[in-house]
Amino acid sequence: MSQLLEVSGVSVSFDGFKAINNLSFSIGPAEMRAIIGPNGAGKTTFMDIVTGKTKPDEGSVLWGDMSKNLIGMNEAKIARIGIGRKFQRPTVFEDQSVFENLLMAVKNDRSPWSVLFFKPKFKDLAKVEALASEIGLSDQLERKSGELSHGQKQWLEIGMLLAQDPQLLLVDEPAAGMTLGEREHTTDILKEAAKTRAVVVVEHDMDFVRRLECKVTVLHEGSVLAEGSLDHVTQNKDVIDVYLGR
Numbered sequence: 001m002s003q004l005l006e007v008s009g010v011s012v013s014f015d016g017f018k019a020i021n022n023l024s025f026s027i028g029p030a031e032m033r034a035i036i037g038p039n040g041a042g043k044t045t046f047m048d049i050v051t052g053k054t055k056p057d058e059g060s061v062l063w064g065d066m067s068k069n070l071i072g073m074n075e076a077k078i079a080r081i082g083i084g085r086k087f088q089r090p091t092v093f094e095d096q097s098v099f100e101n102l103l104m105a106v107k108n109d110r111s112p113w114s115v116l117f118f119k120p121k122f123k124d125l126a127k128v129e130a131l132a133s134e135i136g137l138s139d140q141l142e143r144k145s146g147e148l149s150h151g152q153k154q155w156l157e158i159g160m161l162l163a164q165d166p167q168l169l170l171v172d173e174p175a176a177g178m179t180l181g182e183r184e185h186t187t188d189i190l191k192e193a194a195k196t197r198a199v200v201v202v203e204h205d206m207d208f209v210r211r212l213e214c215k216v217t218v219l220h221e222g223s224v225l226a227e228g229s230l231d232h233v234t235q236n237k238d239v240i241d242v243y244l245g246r
């Protein structure tokens, strides 16, 4: 299978400490992947490298038809070529409605002023409605985003990222702070999104990872410790020793 993202031999040190150590793995174009591992394993640093926030000391991160190396590209350019990142804390505009937040994202203009002076075209409105339906907020469009529950804010932010049609969506600990019902709905949104793009989820919640029904990559000390189905990696003795058994 051709790959969308290929990380090869990537290492990065902070003050002599190797946070990522000769990391290599790849992700396919319409694939859901969970990344798990103990605290300090390098999960966030991996996402920082892919999104251009951290420059590695060595290695390559090839993208698309593999002719582009993301290393050396700035964060804005990486976002433009189709990589979206969802941080743990939602960053929606609380004073704006759900509709306005989605419209800003569709217009790719994250400024609250843009929606005040902008007459949306039919296709933009249709896209906002489709996104609202995809994230399960069709009946909340007129509500101020600040009034939404924590889970609803997270879904709105996922919708705002999907508005940009990323080919790869990186999602950091989506289950944190959510009720069980919210987690289940989040799983549904991410699984639907992964039908047409790659979705990489970093998560500690094993029940959440199980519901994603995807290949799992276990990181430890900045390298891949194990990879495969959740059942496969959770039976791996090394994974039990460094992560699950603690």
Ligand SMILES: Nc1ncnc2c1ncn2[C@@H]1O[C@H](COP(=O)(O)OP(=O)(O)OP(=O)(O)O)[C@@H](O)[C@H]1O
Pocket (backbone or CB within 6 Å): 014, 015, 019, 037, 038, 039, 040, 041, 042, 043, 044, 045, 046
């Ligand atoms: N900018 C930085 N400066 C110094 N050390 C850093 C920096 N960023 C990360 N580290 C260190 O690199 C290691 C990997 O951190 P990282 O945040 O990537 O781990 P993680 O797997 O995301 O952990 P967690 O599950 O706790 O979020 C840690 O030891 C961390 O302290």
